[in-house]
Amino acid sequence: MxxxxxxxxxxxxxxxxxxxxxxxxxxxxxxxxxxxxxxxxxxxxxxxxxxxxxxxxxxxxxxxxxxxxxHQEVDAAVSEVVKNGNMSTLNCPEEVYLAEKLIDMNPWADMVRFARSGGEANAIAVRIARAASGKDKVAICGYHGWHDWYLSANLGNDEGLAQHLLPGLNPCGVPQNLKGSTLPFLYNDYEELENLVKNHDIGVIKMEVQRNEPPKNDFLKKVRKLADDYNIVLIFDECTSGFRETYGPLFKKYNVEPDITIFGKTIANGYALSAVVGKRAVMEAAQNTFISSTFWTERIGPAAALKTLEVMERDxxxxxxxxxxxxxxxxxxxxxxxxxxxxxxxxxxxxxxxxxxxxxxxxxxxxxxxxxxxxxxxxxxxxxxxxxxxxxxxxxxxxxxxxxxxxxxxxxxxxxxxxxxxxxxxxxxxxxxxx
Incomplete structure (x- = not known):
């Protein structure tokens, strides 16, 4: 060995x-x-x-x-942060610059919250969307992390998430009273989603824009209209797909916009940073709930992301x-x-x-x-x-x-x-x- x-x-x-x-x-x-x-x-x-x-x-x-x-330029930006201090009692200005940059890239959006991992960014987005909609139930398609709200889809049905990237996820430790609060639907199956919306009090639709297959028959546009018709908050999870085919979200390819999107993974080229980007009418609901964490305020993540976006825009x-x-x-x-x-x-x-x-x-x-x-x-x-x-x-x-x-x-x-x-x-x- x-x-x-x-x-x-x-x-x-x-x-x-x-x-x-x-x-x-x-x-x-x-x-x-x-x-x-x-x-x-x-x-x-x-x-x-x-x-x-x-x-x-x-x-x-x-x-x-x-x-x-x-990457030499990104690492150099991080080295400057380390040299000048990554953490203090005051806030780092980079988080404001980065929020403005992401809004500039996403003109449909108005506000941003930051975290350091994809799973917690997904949890933040769901909390904000539930607060904005006033409803508990979430319809999901795709992989969205490890938190209780997501794994609850497997309560009473171990196969609920089997076709959403990882089969066999055990919801052990997830409160049983969350059963029925997160309801999965298959990608490109609009009828399945429509039935969920009509038969349950859905407040949030949360989905990956694309993973293993492209949208068919205007699937994403139909989802957008369904959300509008039923006053549902639409979240596009771009933690994995963001910045891989466009400068920013993949949904730009399909001429459809969400109420909230999530970036992670690539946004800081290996440094910890994730972002929840959304419309003001939805994002301001974050003020009506409690979302806060000490290390979401550290400086390395935003500094790395700013430099990464600069290099991406150029190259x-x-x-x-x-x-x-x-x-x-x-x-x-x-x-x-x-x-x-x-x-x-x-x-x-x-x-x-x-x-x-x-x-x-x-x-x-x-x-x-x-x-x-x-x-x-x-x-x-x-x-x-x-x-x-x-x-x-x-x-x-x-x-x-x-x-x-x-x-x-x-x-x-x-x-x-x-x-x-x-x-x-x-x-x-x-x-x-x-x-």
Whole structure:
């Protein structure tokens, strides 16, 4: 066992679940053999605790670093903040400048509240929207974090959120009296949403603009009209999709506007900052409830976000990562076709992924991660492109992947047995209890 693997064994004894984020648990990639921890990162390269260098062709900090790790200009802005003091009794002026910047980018909006993570920003948005609407029930579509209001969708029905990114989420610890307060609907199923609105006293519709498939039959515009007709607050969660195809929200592509939107992940290129942006008539309801936290006032997050937005506006990284994502997706399909494999691709280009259409899909995913790690890659069946992913990096990755696709094809033909090729347990496909 290497240093990182040993440290993860220690972590599981003192940290429930082993890590703070489900998506970073080694079990999600390569149980027992994933490096688990890093010592440094730069561009799209990551060094583990034994100083082994890997090229990150997976999820780039869970989608936080579209301009690569350790961006020089953003890091320099943060260094100035550290030098001049990150925290004091007074407020940092950067939060005002950043709020004004986000409103300038979103002329439909008037006010902003900041937090430091996507989950808490989602909780803030729901609290404000409930306060504004005067109603408790929320209709949701997509993944919106870990708080009680969201997980309550699984009370009495463990499959309520199964088709919203993570299957198997256990609402243990969520008060039972929240049952029925959050009601899920499927993306592009307008009739399902309409029935929820007509049969329940819905005050908030909260949804991702797009994740695995585009809107069909004017779905988003129909949702907007439905919200207007029933005096419902509409929230578009852009924590994941924001800044990946446009300078700001993805909903700009579809000519539809929410009452509130949420940004996170990419907005500060790896530094902690999330934003709730909305219309004054809704956002002022925040004054009628209590939403407050000490570390939402620290300075690093807003300073990093201001510099990130400045660089984004100049360099337009969303254009590059979208084209690179398209390039990678086409290459995956070509590799599969050449090996007579059936794969399904999903996601917007800048959040692209694939899965094998086989009963052994998780075993094949584990095998690819296992073998690519030996070749110096952090790889899975997802790629969140960054500006650091050049074709000089992607093309050799594809060459290595082609050899592994050939092995998978041999397994599908039963010339090889995938179980004989795996050197440890199969990766997890959702939320599972870790002992």
């Amino acid at each position: 290497r240093t990182g693997q040993k440290l993860y064994e220690r972590a599981k004894k003192v940290i429930p679940g082993g890590t703070m984020l489900l998506s970073k648990r080694p079990e999600m990639f390569l149980p027992e053999n994933w490096p688990a921890y890093y010592s440094k990162s730069k561009g799209c390269e990551v060094w583990d605790l034994d100083n082994n260098k890997y090229i990150d062709v997976s999820i780039m900090g869970i989608g936080t670093n579209i301009m690569g790790y350790g 337009k990284p969303w254009e590059y990562i979208t084209e690179m994502g398209k390039y990678v997706t086409v290459k995956w399909c070509e590799l599969a076709q050449n090996q007579n494999l059936n794969i399904k691709t999903f996601g917007i280009p800048a959040l692209t992924g694939f899965s094998f259409e086989s009963e052994n899909t998780l075993k094949y995913k584990t095998f690819i991660t296992q073998e690519m790690l030996k070749r110096g890659y952090l790889a899975s069946t997802l790629l969140y492109p960054s500006t650091a992913h050049t074709k000089g990096i992607i093309d050799p990755y594809m060459t290595n992947l082609e050899e592994l696709f050939h092995v998978v094809s041999q397994c599908e033909l039963e010339n090889k047995n995938i179980d004989d090729l795996l050197e440890g347990p199969v990766c997890h496909g959702g939320f599972k209890r870790l002992n």
